[in-house]
Structure formats: C-alpha cells, structure tokens
Amino acid sequence: MRAPAGLISAVVAIVIWQAATTIWPLANSSVPTATATLARLWEMLFMSETWASIWLTVQMALLGFLIALAIAIPFGVLIGLSRFALISTKFTFDFFKVIPPIVIIPITILVFGPTQQMGVFLVVFALVFALAIQTAYGVRDTDPVLIETMKCYGLGRTRQVLYARLPAAAPFIAVGIRISVSAAMIVAVVAGLVGGAPGLGRDLLLSQTSGENAQTFAIVLILGILGLAISRLVVLIQRRVIFWSPS
C-alpha cells in the first residue's frame, strides 16, 4: 500500500511544482521548472563528474565516521567503566557535543584549506563526542548481576568488557551509529558548501553562485535521494548485525 501512496504524492508534488513555476506564482522567477530540473538531473546521472562528486562526499563522510568510531568506542568504554571518569568528562563532552561543526569552519579552513582533510576532520569533530557519550552510557547500563556473576567465576576485566559490557552497549552504540551516519553525510555536504571542500556541497555552491538554477535544484534532489538511501541502508544492515536487540 505504501509505495503507491508515495508515488501518488511524489507525482502530485511535481505537478504542483511545475504549475507554480509555469503559471503562478513563480513563473519567470529564478526558480527552475520541475521538468527543467528533472531533465538536468537525468543529464547529470550520465556525467562522470556527478559520480565523482558523490563519491568524494561519501568518502569524507565514511572516513570521518570510521575514525570517529575508532576513537569513540574505546574511549567510551574506558570512561564508562568508572563513574569518576564519566562525571569528569561529562561537562567537557557535553559542551563539544552541542557545538555544531559549522562553527569551527572559519578556523579549520585556515589550518587545512578547502580540502578533503578538512571535511574529514569536521565529520570526526561532529560525531566523536556524541558517540563516546553514547558508548559510555551503554557500558554503564550493563546488568550488574551479570557482572557480579562473571566476577564470581573469576573472569577478568577484559572478558567482562568483551562478553558483557560491549554486547550490552551495542544497542546504544547502534542508535549512535544510526544518527551518526546521517550526520556524517550532512557535515560532509556542509564542509563543501560552507568550507569549500570538494564534493556535492561545493558543486551546489558553485552552481548557485554561477546562476545554474536547474543544476542547483538537481543537486538538492540528489542530496535528498542519497540521504534517504543511506539511512535505509543503515537500518537494513543494523537489523542483521545486532539481531539480539529489538527496534
């Protein structure tokens, strides 16, 4: 039932867009018509530059995400093991967690220049604190009886972490990952749009400033499709990997 409803609403939305830009109220404005945008989108699908840009953006997001994960999970486990460490880092982490990466772009652009490295750095900055906090809370959430039992059987700390704490933290980490992947893509685009890092973000800025309006809209559509595809993919993968947790 769902796909037809989606198809109908998509068609209706495109018809309204087309009518608005050809008849009223956006006729002869700088907003491109639906047909012009879709035609441009179709052309772009066969251009290698488009796919190169998509790949550059995804690459920044993916690399930043993996680095953030590699830092945040061990660190999160460590601070999650001790209440003192958790409270000590809470304020600092919360502070950096709520600072959006766009805020530091004016500095990173000086240090890195408008490069892919800058994009990767911004993605790491955007994700690492939230992921570490999430992991730490997950580790703390381990069933205490389970830990006591393991202690009774003389299992050491390493095994407690490996067999009890990490599996208990996995659903928490999974939520963090789901949010992080979308956030990583967004930051990779922002790094291009605002900071000039290569990829879809920069393409968007260039096409907007050079007045190629159909292309501007087409890139926004590509970003929407890409975002949707990635979030679906993550849910799909997670269902298979963390099969023991509901949701």
Next chain:
Amino acid sequence: MTSLLNSRIIRFLVGIWLPLLLIWWWWTASADSVDPFFPPLSAIWEQFKFNWIWQLFPVHVVPSLRNLFVGYSIGIIAGVVFGALLGSSRRVSRYFEPLIDFFRSIPPVATVPVFILLFGLDANMRIAAVAVAATFPTLLSTMQGFRGTDSTLLDTGNVFRLTKFQMMWKLRIPSASPLIWSGFQVSLQIAFVVTIASEILGSGFGIGAFTVMSSDSFMILDAWTGVLLMGLIGFALNVIFDIIEKRSLHWYFGQKKLTR
C-alpha cells in the same frame, strides 16, 4: 568514592576540573605562540572583549539572534500544527509521509542556496531557511507523539464524554509533549546551524558572516572571537532550552524518576 559522588557539590567539582585544566592548558601553551593560526588565548580574549562587549554586538549578534528566534518560532509552530494533523489521521499521513521522509533527508544547510534563489540575500531568506529547517524535527516527533497516545487514556476520555477539544488539550497534547519537546530541541540545534550557514552564504551581516569574512581576510584574532562566540551561543541555547524543558515537563521527569 562512589558514595561521595552522590553529593551534588562533589559531582560539580569533579565535573569542572577537566574544562578548567583544558582552558589553563590552552592559555599557557599558546602564551608565546607565533603560529599565525593559533594566536595566544590571552590576545583572543582581549579582542573578544573589544569586539563583543559591546561594540559589534548590535551589528552582528542582534540580527543573528533575531533571525534565529523568528525563524525557529515559525518553524516549531508549523511543525506542531502539521505534526498534530498528520499524527491524528493515518489516511492523510500515508500520502505525506514519503514526501516528508524525502525532504528531511536533504541536509538542512543544503536548502540555503534554494532559499537564496527564492528570496535573495536578505533577512527574509535567512528566516525562511531557518523556519523550514526547524519545522521537520518538530513535525516528525509531534506526529510520533500523537500516534503514541495511550489508547486506554483515549477510551477513558470517551467514557467521560470529553469533547474533541478537551481530548486534544487534556489528553493528546500532554501525552505527546515529552516527544514534542525533544523535537523542539533538535529543531533548535538545526535552526542555529542554518542561521550561521545562511549568514555565511548570504554574506553581509551576522556572526557567521563576520567570522568567515575575518577568516578570509586573515584577521585571525577576529575569526577566533567569532568562533568562540558562536560556540558559547550554541552551548547557551542548549542550556537555556534544558532549563525551560525541565520546568515545562516537571511532571514527566517526576514520573520517570518514580518508575526507575
């Protein structure tokens, strides 16, 4: 140690040592810095006081905050209204959900060029971009909140013959409000990002525009003061939000504590 940590004062002291250490480390490590990109923190601080208390405050900070709050308010009101409509009727939401899913997958900042095409570079463009970006998180969580209303609650309301209006105000909205508030919070964070992005891309005035212009013209100290100010505002917005949320949802947090 663990029992000591239950005291609020001790928790506060434990929480504060790391930030203090970091600031102290930044201050001393940068004291003799000749790196052009990392000037001494003391110099940044002097410039910060000079710029923002209060010389440039009305020129850049006031318009930024105004655009943020106007856009945010419009966005969350629209989000709650549409979210409530879509959350109350499955038949309607079936048609809108795919579209909403698509639009919220577009990075909010990426819509700024579209708004520039529609509105030009002025304040209206900024407010519109912020409003639209702020709508989606609130809309989605309001929708979810309205769907999740406990059916026993609604049945009880029916038994007591509450009118539709009473059902709305006494049952549906209160039971959805924790989720609505979490939508408000995400909306606020996104609204802040889009505010800055709209200033950077729209150029001219605003904290974001000031900071990027400083950075582009290698006025490094000014750029640092802008970054610090934006960071502090971003943090302060979250803190203020938390306080207001706790006040408004005190009954909910009380309930949660009891069930724990």
